Amino acid sequence: MIKVKINGQEKSWDGDPDLPLLWFLRDEAGLTGTKFGCGQALCGACTVIVDKEAVRSCITSINDVAGREVTTIEGLHPDGDHPVQKAWRQVNVPQCGFCQAGQIMQAAALLMDNPKPSHDQIREAMSGNICRCGCYQRIENAVHLASTGV
Amino acid sequence: MNFIDNPRKLRGFEKNLKVEKVSRRSILKGLGVTSGFVLAAPVMTRQAFAYETGAGKMPHGVVVDPRVFVAVAPDGTVTILAHRAEMGTGVRTSLPLIVAEEMEADWSRVKVQQAHGDEVKFGNQDTDGSRSTRHYLIPMRQIGASARTMLEQAAAKRWGVPATEVKAVNHEVVHSASGRKLGFGEVAADAAKESVPSIEGLKLKDPKDFRYLGKGQVGIVDLHDITTGKARYGADVRLPGMKYAVIARPPVTGGKLTSFDPDAALKVPGVEKVMQVRGWPWPSKFQPLGGVAVIARNTGAAIKGRDALKLVWDDGANGKYDSVAYRKELEEASRKPGLVVRQEGDADAALKAAAKVVIGEYYLPHLAHVCMEPPVAVADVKGDKAEIWAPVQSPGGTREDVAKTLGIPEGNVTVNVTLLGGGFGRKSKCDFALEAALLSKELGAPVKVQWTREDDLHHDFLHTVSVERIEAGLDKDGKVVAWRHRSVAPTIASTFAAGAKHAAAFELGMGLVDMPFEIANISCENPEAAAFTRIGWFRSVSNIPRAFAVQSMVGEIANATGRDQKETLLALIGTPRIVKPAVKDLWNYGEPYDSYPIDTARLRKVVELVAEKGEWGRQVPKGHGLGIAVHRSFVSYIATIVEVAVDDKGKLTVPRVDTAIDCGTYVNPERIASQIEGAAIMGLSLAKYGEVSFKDGKVEQKNFDDFQVVRIDEAPLVTNVYIVPPGPDTPPSGVGEPGVPPFAPALMNAIFAATGKRIRALPIGKQLEA
DSSP, rough: OOEEEEEEEEEOOSSSSSSSSSIIIISOOOOOSSSSSSSSSSOOOOOOOOOOOOTTTSSSTTTTTTSSSSEOOOGGGSSSOHHHHHHHHHTTTTOOOTTTTHHHHHHHHHHHHSSSOOHHHHHHHHTTOOOOTHHHHHHHHHHHHHHOOO | GGSSSSSGGGOOSOOOOOOOOOHHHHHHHHHTTTSSOOOOOOOOOOOOOOOOOOOOGGOOBOOOHHHEEEEETTTEEEEEEOOOSSSOOOHHHHHHHHHHHTOOEEEEEEEEOOOOOOOOHHBBBOOOOOOOHHHHHHHHHHHHHHHHHHHHHHHHHHTTTGGEEEETTTTEEETTTTEEEEEHHHHHHHHSSOOOGGGGGOOOGGGGSSSSSOOOOOOOHHHHHHHHOOOOOOGOOOEEEEEEEEOOOOOOOOOEEEEEEEEETTTSSSSSEEEOOOOOOOOOOOOOOOOOEEESSSSHHHHEEEEEEEEEEGGGGGGGHHHHHHHHHHHHHHSSSOEEEEESSSSHHHHHHHHEEEEEEEEHHHHHOSSOOOOOOEEEETTTTEEEEEOOSSSHHHHHHHHHHHTHHHHGGGEEOOOOOOTTTTTGSOOHHHHHHHHHHHTTTEEEOOOOOOHHHTOOOBBBBBBEEEEEETTTOOOOOEEEEEEEOOOOOGTTSSOOSSOOHHHHHTTTTTTOOOSSSSEEHHHHHHHHBOOOOOOTTTTHHHHHHHHHHHHHHHHHHHHOOOHHHHHHHHHSSOOOOOOOOGGGGOOOOTOOOOOOOOOHHHHHHHHHHTTTOOOOOOOOOEEEEEETTTTTTEEEEEEEEEEETTEEEEEEEEEEOOOOSSHHHHHHHHHHHHHHHHHHHHHHEEEEEEEETTTTOOOOTTSOOOOOOGGGGEEEEOOOOOOOOOOOOOOOTTTTTTTTHHHHHHHHHHHOOOOBSOOOTTTTTT
């Protein structure tokens, strides 16, 4: 039996320990805010925060996070008012929106690690997250805004 | 290819155009509210507007009826239906906003509800071709104005005053002479009993009184849900008892399963079943390819199970498709005469007599859509009834195709439209929903079919592969006197009819026969090209290769004559005029030419505007270059300037992009900017990396590591967007697609300015290295 804390709640799993965390979250725990985009850690759509680090849940097994704390987009802030989320809305970042949960989680992890990133540091940290609609200019501006106070 | 000239005919083998009576109950159910404008039969109508559009010619035309689109609850909440699909353009906000504007609703008290697929009830729902605003600006205004009029009439009756004395103002109806007021909710039940006013007699708001339209102050309705993970895409639908499926499909288009061994797959924990899926021969429009499905308790188990399958395929006739060899075939075809599709003057003679001939042969490979959300659908089929939840651009077409595939009446199929995690034309094809329907029927349970990224790349309806060859004849003064453009590419028609080898009218009309330059001798030709895989629409379609070729050629002519790119471009566009190409069927994006002519004054205007705002001719650092391109597509005019920097190792960056767009009358300038910013990224992606190649009939790319797209660290540092203010009666035109075509040629012209290297084959790849 694998136990893991997700958004503050204890969850357990006694199935395949190799099951990617992504599919545990989406299909078994019903937390569909975390998205599937590539399955190979190439696009970042599935990004969640494990303890304080951004990870790609599509290549992280449920066993890898046993006993650890996972935060998904649903658990980032009780009212959805994390500075990154507020900045995202202020800048009107999304187009289709599908990649945005992953982008927001990546940005939130960046700001935990580096509260005042430079533009180059933002671009570097966010470069693992693809947005096919091409919202990059706004993503960069929103991360900058979140880091300077929304 | 007459059958394909009208996109409606691409939809189905049989059509039901009968207008049904829609019961009060069904509308109530549809809107999910208990009171308000919910009455009987919808009015199907097409009205005389200030301008005509092609909306009425789309399948099922336009429905203008407030009772179908608007409901007002007793508490005043106004519910407005969005009947087009949201894939990131903002249409789910823009169209309801138009209704709210005209009915004087307070946007903060408006709820937007997504319509299911039912074109008899809602009118055409094909969310493609950059058509939503251009076809629905006026109908949505009429719907809002009708609703407003009904509210005003109901209040007037209650107060016993003439209706002309009652005005709706910000969610209230007001009788100013007596100072009486009623909230929309208080008068809604009475308003529902009013007859729907005739469209001819409607008084539309004066645009100077607009609170929302054209202002760009309203965020998209899904913004909060998107940023909190609550927004529901196709993949996010969960039903009780739902199974999860992935499918192994034939690796070559038209291939078949020979045999399979499910044993190892069935041993994977969580896998419940392995079953064959029916496939259709190629081509058969959007019908599934067939294969073997693995059914599991979650998607991860299904994928692991599929990896363990042992499969033997018969690749069939397309097993020899090879992109290297095929490129040579296209190039050879482009060097010989082909079907003449536009002829003015005598291009052959003029080219022979020219003082100089500039030749460019431009190659663009297949492109994949790679929406961030791979294809996915949920189906629940019970007996002769089917319910689908899917991210589809064409819910009406999906409904027809599900009914046909399952052999049940269309009325027994419900298609619920989720948000689309990207569309770009991929989700105009509902094959993934058909797969889910077939599997659910077999299983007797609800099922979700999830495509992996590898599935998406291997079984896309790809953007075509093309060679565009242009020969421009110059006289002794450097004036272009002859133009021959041969366009060779497998046609989208080949996905609908075996053996189609010539472009359909709608493909010819995207930048080939509608070429706007003022040249005395023009020949446009379309040599044959056979298809060996599924070809489909990709955002802006044939405009990508055509604009790439035509606008690169402008740069080449500028270089050959030693003149400025922008001046060369304006000289080629010529005098301000309405272009009348000598073409049997210009297509013109399905729009009447009177409303939407090729107007070179507007084309010149966007070039001049972008040159002014984008500081054309400015000094740039060493290794940098500026390039410009303009293109009319989806009846909009767009010009782009790209500044590129190429370092001594050939590494390319884009410091700045400037784009001017004339899309006529517009609704939401903030979303126009986001579409154009995104188009620059998509344009840069296809220019730098875009290539799907085939070997032995199979796609060689698998995922985002070998089919790359631009990431944030290589995105333009800034994209500036300038919108041409519309005239009072300028019809609205497309926004979603037109931003893409001019980007790549502007970039190529910039690269030439920076390095002296002319790139004629995309992607750029390593061509700038060494």
